[in-house]
Amino acid sequence: MTTPDAMTTPDAMTTPVAMTTPVAPPRKDPVVLIGKICAWLAVLICLLPIPLVIAVATTRSWRQGFWAGGFTLHWLSEGWGRIAGNFGYSLQVAVGVLLIDLAIGFPAAWLLARRRFRGRRLASAITTMPIAIPGIALALGLILTYPGLRPSGMLLVAGHVLYTTPFLIGTLTPALGNPKLRELEQVAVTLGSPGPHRLLTVTVPSIRTALLAATILVLTLSLGEFNVSFFLFTPIEQPLPVELYSGYVTNRLEIAAASTVWFLIMVVPAAVVLELAGGAKVGQA
């Protein structure tokens, strides 16, 4: 008979070895360092146009250089006057597109996430295909197929729906397929919750993060979409990106820059909310 080894040498378990031996700080990995530098350079390159546009929009006369002739809010005021109507129209289109996207995309995402059916992979590929098709091709395809709808502006909405629905489906499908959500729904079923009640009280609240992200994504994509809008807009009303383009072509640079600043003010907060809502993780319920 013996006693356990561990019990004969209790000191080995309790002596604070780490406290008596100074530990050298870990050496910085050069690969990580280079990566960090590249990442910050990329961020800088992406962000640089923003202060530049703000500088142009607040300079009295940009041709003479930064803030030559002094700082002014005049161009911003004039820019807002020019794009306010277009912004209202674009917002209307975006909200309409969102409602249609939800009506089409939610059931489609549910089907793709929950059902194993023949041709499911093909259906999944088709729903994401518009992302890979250039906006010009989408727009021309719509014009050729439904020429009669163009004057009503419905073709513009249809083009935006085609362009944005894949993003909505792509955001909602993983959330709806989450096994945790399915378990919550199963519990709800056993508690006597019928389908519509379950959808409204369990499914939708559980995927609220993904739903919020999808909503913001669709709104910002529609507000900022240029290619499809440029080919499908009607002479009566121009979407915001088309007006911005027109401003850069025909107006003073300062006014066009001021319009861009207003556009950024509308879009950047939404992008920040999108990131706060989960960013890359929006697919998780």
Add this chain to the structure above:
Amino acid sequence: MSVQLGQPASIVCSELSYRYPNAPTAAVDGISLDVGAGDVVALVGPSGCGKSTLLRLVAGLLSPVSGALTIGDVETARLTPEKRNIGWVPQSYALFDHLTVAGNVGFGLKARKVPKSERADRVEEALKLCRIEEFADRRPADLSGGQRQRVAIARALATKPRVLLLDEPLAALDPQLRKALRADLAALLRDSGVTSLLVTHDQTEALAMADRVAVMRSGRIEQYAAPEVLWKRPVNAFVAEFVGAAAVLEATKLSGAEYELTPGLSAVVDLDDQADHVTVAVRAGDLRIDPAGVGLRVLAREYTGDGWLLSGQFDNGSTVGLVAEDSAEIGSTITVSLKPGTRLSAVQK
């Protein structure tokens, strides 16, 4: 305390089968099981034995390919889960994080359009039964594992189910907490008075909590009996080994009911029909260190806190385990005998 929330119902499964799509074998293979009204029954078995599938069949979350299921007097196999009047507690508890504890407990009542005043009373009753009244306004994220478990059970009981189904109710808890909450959960189930069918892979939990235990293997029930019967009279080697980790040895008849396990070591075996050679189950608690006993070469040792669990081999090659106060060197030989009065169970191979 005896608070009865629902009228308990019996569960009768007759030749119930289920096969997952594209699976080569049935997950539940013609199971017949009779659970009495108000009983607590545990389904126990190794991973993949079909116990959770059987529970989901009773819940209606899966539809059987054949067989019948009756809850109370109602043929239930083709009813949707919401019409079965059951309570379901999944392993993760699946609490609704966007609702408070009271909101969770009242969810089923709201779904069934129970009037608001009655709903409040029944939520309070369920919270009280599960001793979680003080957490009524908290969110599930602010609760401990044990509290979450109680909320899940309260939510299931609030609708006055005829049957409560629990899938690994203690598995999501820390090991220390699990043991402490085991007795608590058993008392809660008895207080509720509801028929309970619970799944566990832990035979200790099953024996401690259930009135009857069904030991499952490969989609079938190997033995369905009270815990004492399972322990003392396992029907076969699988049940003996799974319930209590018994060693299964060949024994040869000496005289009457006395059988020899290895030269120098014999025991009385409970047998209906006397045979010359039988297979018996020997548990670690049946053996003791005895200077006058037979030699056992130590193969492994494990410190359990209260003592040592030694496993060793007799000269005839049979391996057994025993609990000892002191350890022994691996490879050394100790001498053991059966504890006085030990009666071994004969099992089928």
